[in-house]
Ligand SMILES: *[C@@H]1O[C@H](CO)[C@@H](O)[C@H](O)[C@H]1NC(C)=O
Ligand SMILES: *[C@@H]1O[C@H](CO)[C@@H](O)[C@H](O)[C@H]1NC(C)=O
Ligand SMILES: *[C@@H]1O[C@H](CO)[C@@H](O)[C@H](O)[C@H]1NC(C)=O
Ligand SMILES: *[C@@H]1O[C@H](CO)[C@@H](O)[C@H](O)[C@H]1NC(C)=O
């Protein structure tokens with residue numbers, strides 16, 4: 174069953190690799206197929222897949238046949254007598270029993286382009302057996318453990334054989350026999366064919382000589398010598414210091430991919446423990462010609478570079494773009510290149526044991542886009558002063574994976590210059606708080622902070638995540654909003670009273686959190702689903718013994734309540750304290766202690782401009798000035814304060830998030846529909862700014878954005894009512910001012926606390 178699936182899967186994969194337009198897989202009715210086989214159609218390709226037996230007849234128009242676990246001992250041409258075999262372009266046969274192929278077995282396949290034979294018991298190949306296959310492009314003889322390179326060489330040397338062969342796969346060939354000799358006739362036989370891909374992985378060689386690749390080298394695009402081993406350590410060619418000197422300079426000049434993973438190379442070819450050395454790295458060397466080098470698992474030894482400088486030569490031309498070096502026991506990389514390696518785009522050093530990377534190394538990969546150092550031990554670098562420079566200069570980075578490195582903390586400005594980041598993975602570390610800034614990552618679309626220790630979402634974590642949400646409107650290129658997703662799963666969140674406010678915040682922003690419906694939090698030592706039901710239970714648990722909220726509202730004649738009022742009951746339950754807060758604020762303001770901030774930011778829709786200017790702005794400004802004894806910079810008003818020429822949304826962000834203490838939203842139906850106004854409401858909400866809602870009229874709640882309706886349902890508000898054609902505000906201006914002062918004072922106090930709370 175397993176091999177059935179594999180066969181079928183590989184077919185599907187092969188199809189997808191072909192340039193046909195992707196289309197639906199159609200499973201043909203058993204009655205229309207060969208008895209005992211399955212038929213599938215993708216696009217206009219019909220595939221017949223059978224077990225054990227070759228089908229006698231094929232449905233009209235069959236283009237591919239795949240037979241698994243073939244029972245036939247001797248493959249003879251009369252088994253392919255049906256005329257439909259002639260049209261076949263693809264044949265895959267796998268067997269443990271087939272021992273013989275005839276010289277004329279493939280006689281009928283004049284149109285075949287792809288042939289795979291994997292016969293465990295096949296002991297020899299008749300030299301002329303491939304000669305009818307004039308159109309064959311891909312020959313896959315992998316897994317024929319008894320077949321030798323000699324047999325293959327003879328078949329490939331047959332006059333006029335396989336003139337169109339582009340790809341040859343000889344993985345795990347000759348594994349049941351003596352070690353292979355990969356000698357010159359093999360390459361000469363291939364030299365006359367347009368070979369682009371060659372795979373020799375898993376073979377055991379007795380001799381392996383780079384020079385013999387010369388006839389092929391110029392044409393090869395993909396060379397796979399992964400998992401090769403050498404029977405003896407007698408590598409005259411490899412050892413020679415001059416081994417590359419004798420190679421022509423255009424050797425491997427077309428090479429795009431080279432896979433040497435798990436190759437058992439002699440130890441002296443690996444730079445294991447250089448120290449205080451200058452290495453010359455000649456980019457022109459034929460071995461560095463591949464654009465994509467895959468070298469996973471080649472070093473069984475620990476690799477430590479201490480104070481090593483690679484002096485590069487001839488690195489201007491086409492060069493390595495992508496390097497994979499997983500599972501290599503890299504431990505210490507205190508090394509760097511003498512100059513920029515512009516070519517590097519992708520580097521994967523995951524699954525090593527790296528404890529140190531000199532930031533100068535990454536700095537010289539100045540065009541690197543994709544950097545994966547997950548599954549290492551880079552937390553050991555946390556205390557190194559140069560750690561903060563790790564990503565200082567990599568401004569084009571789009572993908573960074575630092576997962577599973579045991580980090581507890583990253584420098585505050587660690588990602589400041591990585592402004593192109595789209596994916597940032599920090600999963601599986603030990604962060605208990607996100608205290609590094611993310612706000613410059615305006616293009617970020619995926620942040621993975623799952624599997625950390627964020628039990629409490631503190632103010633700093635909240636602030637840093639919010640700074641990302643603020644960018645979201647801008648991240649779209651063509652008008653569609655590209656949504657940021659944050660994965661915070663598996664962080665052992667705690668549903669405690671002190672965490673409650675943050676959890677409400679989390680629910681409010683659930684739009685951004687991936688799989689939030691499966692998050693849990695522990696409450697009274699039990700794991701509960703994180704939903705509004707649980708939060709309500711926690712809320713009432715925390716509120717027990719506190720003064721009931723309504724008394725504050727009536728007691729103070731307060732027309733608004735806020736986030737803090739609702740959820741920080743204990744700290745705000747004292748009406749006296751609130752009055753005192755307003756009083757305090759006025760005193761501090763008058764004594765000059767609070768400077769450089771607007772008291773409130775005025776947000777309204779442009780169609781409400783006349784109303785706002787006539788009825789709100791002037792009177793509020795006058796009242797605030799009276800109370801505070803100052804008359805400028807009280808209300809931030811875009812017409813007065815935004816810099817001309819800057820994007821409005823960006824300016825709003827700056828003034829709401831950084832320059833104002835509270836935000837006053839003048840809400841009307843037009844406000845609810847305006848994208849800019851919604852954005853301003855969002856900014857206020859996300860930056861935890863105290864919000865005062867002023868309703869110009871009855872507002873249609875269904876038109877509100879989720880943020881606005883959350884604000885609306887939560888906070889009480891200032892209302893304008895029309896009495897005999899005259900607009901009257903309820904409550905009066907003094908009460909409104911009191912509330913603004915109190916909220917501003919609360920905000921200032923809370924903010925100093927936030928800044929202090931994550932400083933470990
Ligand atoms: C083989 O292909 C030709 C041309 O594409 C077609 O006319 C013919 O019907 C096919 N024969 C079979 C048996 O499928
Ligand atoms: C090289 O061959 C191995 C074994 O067949 C395979 O797993 C690997 O994907 C191949 N590499 C490339 C680049 O195709
Ligand atoms: C990185 O390079 C700069 C300039 O060459 C040098 O001053 C600094 O010490 C290097 N940093 C490390 C950690 O080696
Ligand atoms: C970001 O880049 C600027 C300019 O190159 C540099 O001065 C600053 O130190 C960098 N920031 C960080 C955190 O590396």
Ligand SMILES: *[C@@H]1O[C@H](CO)[C@@H](O)[C@H](O)[C@H]1NC(C)=O
Pocket residue numbers: 651652653
């Ligand atoms: C915008 O781009 C995305 C991907 O880049 C694409 O999927 C989407 O269809 C595009 N939308 C429009 C309206 O062109």
